[in-house]
Amino acid sequence: MTFSLQSIKTITLPALVAGLLVGAPAFAQDNYPSKPITIIVPYAPGGTTDLIARAMADSLSRQLKQTVVIENKSGAAGSMGANEMVNTKPDGYRLALSPVGIFRQPYLQQTRYDPIKDLTYIAAFAEYDFTISVAADSPIKSVKELVEYARKNPGEIDYGTPGRFTGNHVVMTELGTAVSAKFTHIPYKGDSENVGALMGGHIKTSVVSNSVIPFVQSGKVRILATAAETRPAAFAQYPTLKELGYPVVIRSPLGLAGPKGLPDNIVSTLEKAVKVAMDDPAVIKVLKDYGIRTDYMDAAQYTEFAQKTFEEERSIVERMKQES
Structure with a gap:
């Protein structure tokens, strides 16, 4: 039995497409989120940042129709969340709170993460003042x-x-x-x-x-x-x-980040949810109780801030070391 080139194309092309769809990673789907999300808070429970994160998580849970869990991992000058992102699958189910100190820490000691190459910046929502x-x-x-x-x-x-x-x-x-x-x-x-x-x-x-x-x-x-x-x-x-x-x-924003390679549709979903959460009365109350102000940056703005800040921190740390 013989087949023409056209018949081979007809038989194999649908199979090839089906194979690609089956092999596509789950995080490329549009039904995100379809299971609970974890946010790593790089500080101990009960502190101001932890309480803000929990209020934000509750608001995100209501919007996304999925449980958002807080996992506290203190230590490493607030960079435990960034460290965790290095080996995290970019599917949007494991994220980290990102304090501004993560841009300074690589100049002070060896870190597992590169704040520009290893993280996706989703949105910033609050800011501490000095x-x-x-x-x-x-x-x-x-x-x-x-x-x-x-x-x-x-x-x-x-x-x-x-x-x-x-x-x-x-x-x-x-x-x-x-x-x-x-x-x-x-x-x-x-x-x-x-x-x-x-x-x-x-x-x-x-x-x-x-x-x-x-x-x-x-x-x-x-x-x-x-x-x-x-x-x-x-x-x-x-x-x-x-x-x-x-x-x-001296700025000190608090934001949400994920691992590198986080798909655009997931970033967009989370970015919009953070924006809505900033108008949530429960979130506003916690921020007001501790004198923390809202300061929103979307993914593009937050990414630009991260790049600029990481570069500036190099000379700042040098001056701090000389002072000490």
Whole structure:
């Protein structure tokens, strides 16, 4: 029996197409999500970031009609989620919270991940702010006074942070560079210890994030300025360093990322869901309770931010190391 070339094509082409469809990965399908999603939170349970993540997960669950589970993996300076993404299948069922520190960590130690090559940035939704604060009874009344004293007395202005190479540390490193003044860094184990040292008179100033709010409300701490681009709602009565004439803006967005190769349809689905969640009253309440502001970046904007920030962190870390 013989076959013409045309008959062979007729027989084999449908089989070939069927074979390709059978072999196609499940994550290329349009029915995402069809099972529970896990979000890795790179911090311990009960903290501010964890509570924000859980509120966001609840909102995403309602929108996507699937359970969104939080898995806490603390350590490695908040980069455990990014580490996890390296070997994660890009099907959208295992994601990670992505704090800004993941762009700094590769310059400090060897990491499993490359923040540009190994992650897909989905959306950012919240932002922490940093304050330069003093004790309520401090004779320092402004950033100008702080800078002038530091210039005249190099190294005598010490400042506390919740640790070396944190965003808090970056703030004063960049301010010192901008004004040609030397400050002395005193790292603590966390914001609680840092603020305690400030109120106890052990240090002259501190860089504290949104956790400073209760101490300001109780009259124990005064804020001199924030390192935000514009005045955040939670700190509306305080100037930014930028508006005071100091070119220091330190951003600390919180976002959602997945492994490299995450398909566009999955990114789009999650990106839109995050956007909707930012209008969820439950999410808004948690953010407001802790003085955290919403700050949305879609996938394209967040990816651009990641690339720009990772490049900038190289020189920032070099300056921080020289200071220390």
